[in-house]
Amino acid sequence: MKGFIERYLLIILMICAFSLEGQTSKAEKEALKDIYDQTSGEQWDIPWDLTKSETTWQGVVIENGQVVALHLHKNGLEGKIPSSIKNLKNLRVLNMAFNKLNGEIPAELFALTKLKSIRLEMNSLTGGLPESFVSAKSLEELSLFNNQLEGTIPNGIGDAETLRILNLSSNYLEGKLPKSIAQLKNLESLELFGNKLSGAIDVELGELQNLKELVLSYNQFEGNLPQSTASLANLEFVQLQGNNFRSIRSLQNLRTEGLATFDSDDEFLNIQFGKENRSKTRMATNTFEDSKD
Template identity: 50%
Template sequence: MKRKLLYATFLFFLLFQTLAIAQIPENEKSALIDLYNATNGSSWSIKWNLKSDVRQWYGVDIIEGHVVGLNLYKNNLTGKIPPSLKNLKKLEVLDLAFNALEGELPTTLAELTELKVLKLEMNGLKGGLPESFTAMLNLEELILFDNKLGGNIPKGMGKIRNLKILDLSNNYLQGDLPKSIGELSNLTNLVLSGNKLDGEINIGFGNMQNLSELLLSFNNFQGTVPKGIDSLPYLELVQLQGNDFTSFENLQNIQSKNLIVFDTDDLKLNLKYRELFDIDAPVANTKFEDEN
């Protein structure tokens, strides 16, 4: 009798654990349904069956009863990102890239304080990049290239100290490059090509010792190429062409042994490094053009 009771207790415990794992908070499920409805889920390439277990929904990763990943890359999402995504409090990865999303970035996304990866590239998002995004202190990748974003890069971008990849290329961003970006010592990729950024670059690159890609081409930057770039030991890709720099003196003695791309508007300097590093030819570039 005791053995049967013990066995029944074990089965009950196992069933309880299974149900606990299967369920997620109601507000998290509602946020997912909001996304489905707001982005024309019935036309997604891989649809959700809203009557089935959330664990079976494509692209939804759940750990310990919470949504931690939402990966809907290239899934024919159209429409706007709903503000209620803020309720996915444990979300670490949000990848909605290569879809047809429009409208502005919800400022409420900044409430996703556990977020490590935000990938929204190749959509039709417009408006500005909210200053509130700098509150996402755990963010490691912010990838928003090929949208229609305008306005300035947030001044407090340097607060996101864990940031490794910042790719805002091919948008309509303007204004100067915030000094605080020089505080991103973990940054490996700084990609801002094809915007309308201008002014002199007044940041110190010497603190960005992990940088391997520096792509600032086809903006309106002026003055002298800043100091510190030549000291970066892991530098592989440098593209600064299509700007209004007046001096490239600070690039005369690059210390990296890993260069595979080097493009500026100084043709002699380009030739020097292409010969030194046996770079066959420059990577093809298309200057960013206004749609108007």
Template identity: 50%
Template sequence: MKRILFYINLLFFVALFNSLSAQISNSEHQALIDIYNSTSGDEWTNSWDLNISPKNWHGVTIEDNRVIELNLHKNNLQGIIPQSIDDLKHIEVLNLAFNKITGEVPLEVVKLEELRVLKLEMNRLKGSIPKGIGQLANLEELILFNNMLEGPVPQSIGDAKKLKVLNLSSNFLKGILPSTLENLTELKSLELFGNKLSGTIEVDLGKLKNLTHLVLAYNNFEGGTPTGLENLMGLEFVQLQGNKFNSYQSLEELDMEGLATFDSDDINLNSKYNPARLNSKGDKPRDAKETRMADTKFEKEN
């Protein structure tokens, strides 16, 4: 009888061990460990005990034995994102924002076919945005602000047609806006503040019917201001200040009903669209740089 009980207990513990270890595939498990090792996991604010199941690791969400979310926001990650990130084949949310991550955005990230949210803002990433970023057909949020990214906004961005939020502000991006932005008809927020983008804006932003936030301030855009804005009934936040626009004719007939913030280099337009929005002295509207600095402070604090 004792022997039977022994084997029953043994089988129970074997089953328990297998259930714990089989939460995710070996490749996913190793990918998580690679992230831990390459970003100084032992120094994280909330570190992992590698001797227990990944389902109990901070920021890891597992469903149906698959990693679907990794959220290590504000967790003191220091180092690079490993190439094995593409082994998290089922991940939907990858949030490594507000850390000290260096290196480049790995090209392998474009293989994460289920990815809906990619948040890497407030790090120290260099290099360019992967050219194939548009391969992420399910992507809804791409947030990379406050890094040191260079190069152009990839043409392929227009293939990510489910994008709702695109925030590439405060980097060193150059070149013209790709015309493929017109394809992002579900886009609600387009923020490109504080880059080195230039040239005439040939994109018909009027095709982005869901757009509420448009931030193009402090770049080197020239020519006329973007066309089509007068067709956007949901605009709430517009910042065009700090460029080289020589014509503001396209902005004469904006829908003012929902417009809460408007900033440009045209004083008359600013007065027209901001009659009630004054600074603390009560004498003039707050400009785009002040507004963006306040928003960044809020983002850092939250």
């Protein structure tokens, strides 16, 4: 009889544990509901049923009772990202790309110390790039292209040393490229296409030895491209056209077996492509004026 009771109690405990598995804390559940309410959840393409467990909500990934990812891209979100998102303290991935989000990016977002990937591209976000993003010590990917962001790139961007992918293309960012970008030793992709960035590039781009994609096209950069750029042996994709560079001849000595695409305004620049994935260099007739020195 005693053995039967012990087995019965064990089964009850297992059932209780199973029913609680995936359940989040009250603070996390309230944060999820706030995101839903503030972004017109009832109008989403795939809305949540708030009468059911959050484990059933589309795009919410829960591990050990903690929200670790939100995959809400292309789901008709409209409105502002609430500051209560800071209560998702174990969030590693946030993807709200391809929606109709507006307003400013909440600075509280970058206080999430476990966050590795932020994808908010193809929205209507405004305001500046929060200074707090440089303190996001685990952040590997920040994709904000095609929004309406203004202001400058924070000078302390070099402190975001875990960044691998930075895409700020198609916004209204202005000013010079911060020198501290050279501190991003893990950076593999730097995409700044279609902003209003200007001035000479004083960044030692050669320090970014893991860089595979360099996209600076259609800005207002001028002067000469740093000589150290030619040492980037892992480059695969380069776009520089649509600027006011005086010379990019420093790239004449660029040697990388992986180079597949190179776009510039200098039709006389002879860049060596890799043996595989060979691509014809595309030229854009714009404002390039080569120096004679």
